[in-house]
Amino acid sequence: MNKSKFEPRRAMSAGERKTTSAMIASLAPEGMPTRNAPFGNTLANIARERADIVGLTADLAKYTDLHVFAQQHPDRFYQMGMAEQLLMSTAAGLAREGFTPFATTYAVFASRRAYDFICMAIAEENLNVKIVCALPGLTTGYGPSHQATEDIAIFRGMPNLTIIDPCDALDTELATAAIAEHKGPVYMRLLRGKVPVVLDEYDYSFEIGKARMLREGPDVLFISSGLMTMRALEAAKALEADRIGCAVLHVPTIKPLDTEAILAAARVPGRLVVVAENHTIIGGLGEGVAALLLREGVTPPFRQIALPDEFLDAGALPTLHDRYGISSDAVAASIRQWVS
Incomplete structure (x- = not known):
């Protein structure tokens, strides 16, 4: 197979190289409209009407936009520290007690580090846990330790698990509301920070x-x-x-x-x-x-x-x-x- 046929690359001179930071907060080019923290704001709004919604994170509230939820609903926010396996197990326990937990971390940590806990504690029991993960694919320049380039491949084979990959801020807002209503475990990839708005031009609606x-x-x-x-x-x-x-x-x-x-x-x-x-x-x-x-x-x-x-x-x-x-x-x- 001719690899370049599927993955074309263009050589770039030193003068062409961009100098933006590796941990870029927005994928929007200059002039494109954005919305800030669409996931965090939508979840916080939903939680005003639903007492069952709780938020958990593994030391990454600010970097998964869950800090918005934490500021508005501090009594329903749980900071689990850098312990992703504990994060998923606790989310499973909360779901068993009738809550709808939203657990956030980076996609690499959920897919690589906590896979077995998601499988055994959440998916096998078909529990109502929503796993929402930032830095999917190539959305950070920090290298393989942070680039979740294979997360979908890892999770596609897991029974009972719904997988969502939103395009923009509107998609993220609509998907967050939809997975909050959906019964069962969900893995959603997350674009965080200032997220581009694209789909509003296309009379777009989201349905799982x-x-x-x-x-x-x-x-x-x-x-x-x-x-x-x-x-x-x-x-x-x-x-x-x-x-x-x-x-x-x-x-x-x-x-x-x-x-x-x-x-x-x-x-x-x-x-x-x-x-x-x-x-x-x-x-x-x-x-x-x-x-x-x-x-x-x-x-x-x-x-x-x-x-x-x-x-x-x-x-x-x-x-x-x-x-x-x-x-x-x-x-x-x-x-x-x-x-x-």
């Missing part, structure tokens, strides 16, 4: 297990999740100048997949299907979609835009997004190459 077609186009179908839906929309606008029409199907629920919507979109003849995700090319949305299409005998031309199967570099996020092919410019360049 449902994908949304944001725009149509005859040449390329993006099937995307998380921040890569933002990138797909940006790339689609840029590609209009090349007379390449792109559809974008946003898939915020990774498990369970909206198989009906994906199959219907992929069956439209004449389109290249491109799955775009902020996750390793192994075991995530791309492989889930590919397996679905193969099982159903739907065989359009198919490509993936994803992170490589390797430990990624540390550095400034804009530089890394260009390097690993998930910036909007890199996405558009890949499409031009494949369509030509």
Whole structure:
């Protein structure tokens, strides 16, 4: 397999390198509208009407936006310290007592460090625990210790666990409200801080297990999740100048997949299907979609835009997004190459 076919990279001169900080708080370029702490503010608002909502974190309230909830509901906030296994076990105990716990940490710590506790204490018992985790995929430049590039692959095989990957602030707000109503364990990837607002232009609504077609186009179908839906929309606008029409199907629920919507979109003849995700090319949305299409005998031309199967570099996020092919410019360049 030609690795560059799936993970195109462009060499960058020293003068082109961006100098933003590694732990960047916002993925929004200058001028893009944002909302601050959409998860924390939404959860705090919900908790005003629901006494069962409690918040727990593993020493990361400020960095998962749970500090907003803690300030407004201090009697329902639990600081567990740097003990992720204890965090998940305590959340399970609270759920058994009738509470709806929201447990926050970084995605790397939930998926790598606390996996067995989530599996045995929460998922096996189908408890009503919401695990909301910051720094998914390549959303920090602090290197492999903080980059949860394989979290979806780790969690997709866990029975009973719903997996959500929101695109922007609006998606995060709607998803937070939805998972608070949903009965059962949920893992949600979190964009924190000043989060871009993108989907308000598309009459968007969120429903667990449902994908949304944001725009149509005859040449390329993006099937995307998380921040890569933002990138797909940006790339689609840029590609209009090349007379390449792109559809974008946003898939915020990774498990369970909206198989009906994906199959219907992929069956439209004449389109290249491109799955775009902020996750390793192994075991995530791309492989889930590919397996679905193969099982159903739907065989359009198919490509993936994803992170490589390797430990990624540390550095400034804009530089890394260009390097690993998930910036909007890199996405558009890949499409031009494949369509030509």
